[in-house]
Amino acid sequence: MHVSTLGIIGVGLLGGSIALAARRRGLADRVVGHDQSPDVLAQALQSGLLDEAHDLPAAVVAAAELTVFCTPVDCIAPQALALAASCHQGAVLTDVGSTKAAILRELDGRLPAGVVFVGSHPLAGSEKNGPAHASATLLEGRLVVVTPAADTPAQALGLVCSFWEALGARVQTMSADDHDRALALTSHLPHLVSSALAGILPQPLRELTASGFRDTTRLAAGQPALWSAIFEANQEPLLAALDRFEERLALFRAALGAADRQALEALLEEGKRIRDGLGR
């Protein structure tokens, strides 16, 4: 897998890591990028994440055969549409957004001929932010979900899948809807739950927390603007995941209210069995 020019829109932690890994692995002759923050862009260039930094995103997509949008989920489709007319002929666009169906719906039938968008989602987060934390190995061994639509050209799909694999990731393809339903349960609900738990801790009890509380609420430190956009973009699947979670809480509540030790233990056993199956 090799392109002459790789473009990155948004050179924060993930965009910066992708740029760096692509350079290190020689996947492109040059990696060009843009960020809405001039400081972040300058830092990315200075840290050697990029070969070229562009103040205008149009200059990135004009040069790049493959451009990766590493911007908030609610910005990706509007940006792709705004930049479509500037795109390199035959350009392939992809992204790293945590939800996929809303983006595909927004782009459906609206991109010009010769420009293809293929949705991607690398399952590689971090509570850290910014290009200063970029790592060439962030994607190694991680799973990237790629979500082709019915009309996605095989060549564009192949390019995007090969790109992620060349960065050391594993690729799984599925529909955008399947992705969103799955991630509602495996990522968005845990974030919501983590935040809800942190949100009810009264100040005087902070001293009485230990590692358990901190682990369970680690996700709550994520960026509210990014996550409120993800929640909104995945509204229906997240509401359905919340239903399932609340049903489970109701089982705990009933067992606890009845002081039914066996029922409590059976619920905890099931959680433990599943959690143990995930490894560390």
Next chain:
Amino acid sequence: MHVSTLGIIGVGLLGGSIALAARRRGLADRVVGHDQSPDVLAQALQSGLLDEAHDLPAAVVAAAELTVFCTPVDCIAPQALALAASCHQGAVLTDVGSTKAAILRELDGRLPAGVVFVGSHPLAGSEKNGPAHASATLLEGRLVVVTPAADTPAQALGLVCSFWEALGARVQTMSADDHDRALALTSHLPHLVSSALAGILPQPLRELTASGFRDTTRLAAGQPALWSAIFEANQEPLLAALDRFEERLALFRAALGAADRQALEALLEEGKRIRDGLGR
């Protein structure tokens, strides 16, 4: 702080760590212990956690001026009552149980003269178990809550507080009821939530989890028998904590149902502010 003989009933991770730390710090001339599992007891002796291992717990309390019960919360009071008649004259008993009020209620007025129980709870857990993971530094810098009753003799309370401090821990005293209400929110509810989240993950989605799901569900790997006993012993405060959590979920649900981005962001901001205040 120094005793001639320190007793440990239950030499798993926590009991073993306390024994080891006490030996290393020279807090007792000898540390004697018992475990209901002959294998665990033999291992603790062989690993140098104990000076002496006793097959009968009565032999431990007969020898020790201070005995620490490191057994499941529902076993502590029955064991203390069963062993009271064998206790060293002037013996002080303490424990490491995660709930306090139920134990104090069960013991209230039932211990013979010359035997005092002072409840303790070191906030130092681990998902690991057994004496093989014992660490002499497990309690260093950790908080131990000590829960005296109105009639607890000052001398016994002082001995227990000095003991934990001599192991490198910080001590805070509060009533058993205050402790239980606080820990319902900071420890027992996170455990319940973590288990409920793990419990609803369907097998095919395991591949689609990343570090966020694993962090949020880490507590679910805890021992179901221990935790169902803790939940039952702290029934009312835990139900109250669950009420508060479900009220918070209802706010998220309403904001999400209305696609109210600002409300979602405000909820997430509040959780982030509190979580950031806890540090790593």
